[in-house]
Amino acid sequence: MKAQAFRRAEKVTNKSSYRIIYEQGVRRSSRFFTVILCGNSMGVRRLGITVTKKTGKAVFRNRLKRLIREFFRRNKDLFPAGHDVVVMTRKNIPPLTYSEAARELTELFSRKTGR
């Protein structure tokens, strides 16, 4: 079993799940991202990404989604087990490199676990 893989089971895929997470989850924001955390009954940590059209053009949106997926894949230990996590992007994000995005997200999650 590959340790850093990102499978379909680890992805939030349907609309009803998203609705539950939006309604019941706990929110936490940084400068560029908003994270919503919510427990699930499957015992797997799952990732969902929401990038609206207000964030930018299609190329930029795709890049943000890839960066967030990459971060999840490499830093699964930061994410609490058995929880769904939805990462939303906020407005007016400058072009980011992977290291910048990773620093921002690491800070966000370490703050959360410290509480």
Next chain:
RNA sequence: GGAGAAGAUCAGAUGAUCGCGGGCGGAUUUUUAUCCGCCGGAGGAAAGUCCGAGCUCCACAGGGCAGGAUGGUCGCUAACGGCGACUGGGGGCAACCCUAAGGAAAGUGCCACAGAAAAUAUACCGCCCCGCAUUUGCGAGGUAAGGGUGAAAUGGCGAGGUAAGAGCUCACCGCUUUUCCGGCGACGGAAAAGGCAUGGUAAACCCCAUCCGGAGCAAGACCAAAUAGGAGAACGUUUAAGGGCGGCCCGCCUGAUGUUCUCGGGUAGCGUCGCUUGAGGCGGCAGGCAACUGCCGUCCCAGAUGAAUGAUCAUCGUUGCGCCGAGGGUAACCGAAGCGCAAAACAGAACUCGGCUUACGAUCUUCUCUCGCG
């Protein structure tokens, strides 16, 4: 060297590590799922959704009105509002570029302000003549050359002519009509006659010619079990509105309701199909000025669905700047190799094609003008 014009090509490459989605083959207990191997995985615009088609459903896609689109000619094409060649007009010194480019003597409308007058014409300042007065002035008439207004003023310019003038007459140019020649045609050229008639605006209504039925893959088709709505057939009742059908009319299809019998499928479900072999790409030959077409060979080249094609590192290559500087040159200057730093645009398939438009980084080829030197 500088300023331009036209066209073509590419869209950094290779490797390593960790990943993503698809196809084929195999394995783990069958599907789901997981693992292994192999194969391939964004664009010239994938974008805007501005046109045209295929495909699917709505009757078989029908008729009329309304509405919309196009508008030089000839061709190309499945089709087009696209493309090619040619013609007319406009711009540029030029290479070359732009062009909604039918009809204003079918009709209607509009042309502000200014100006006498903005389209049946007409006369402000003028000019000329006659009568009265006789120093300017007043009245009647002729005229449209000149002035003034305007975006635009009733052919232009010269000569004759006249009281002054006027296509009133004449030459040239323009215009209209007719004839001839060239061209498939748009149109071009020539001659003769007319004697100026016909201001502009159709991206104003409109007329003429040609074309268009409507919706869109969220179209549409299918699926295990369970329950009601529902569907079909027969019979009875009611005879008349409703629905399919995009605006309206016609036309076509379907009646409505009750009872009995028979049938079975609506659904946001990590569903299935549609879903990628196509007016396809590449190469060659032939036809054509070209757009394009025909024949032969060869290749299979993304199919996701909270939506894959990525991240990091290394090396090499490209470009720019700086340092150094072999070498060339009388000089200004041009500069190979090397080192360092920096940059690499616009942008992400969503049923599929053909165009158009817009965004944008380079490189190369051909051509034009100009400056300097020889």
Next chain:
RNA sequence: GGUCCCAUCGUCUAGCGGUUAGGACGCUGGCCUCUCACGCCGGUAACCGGGGUUCGAAUCCCCGUGGGACUA
């Protein structure tokens, strides 16, 4: 993904080929009042961008830009 609509002062709007681009709210100067409010007089400030048609464009046509709506 698809189908449509809109854009005028800071805000809400009128305008349908010739306007000094009008009005209301706002902001602001003055008058009134012992002062404030109300009222009266005045000022401020706009046609989303670029081409074209026309003598003339906010208006007509084309291409962009930015917003919004509907559709499972």
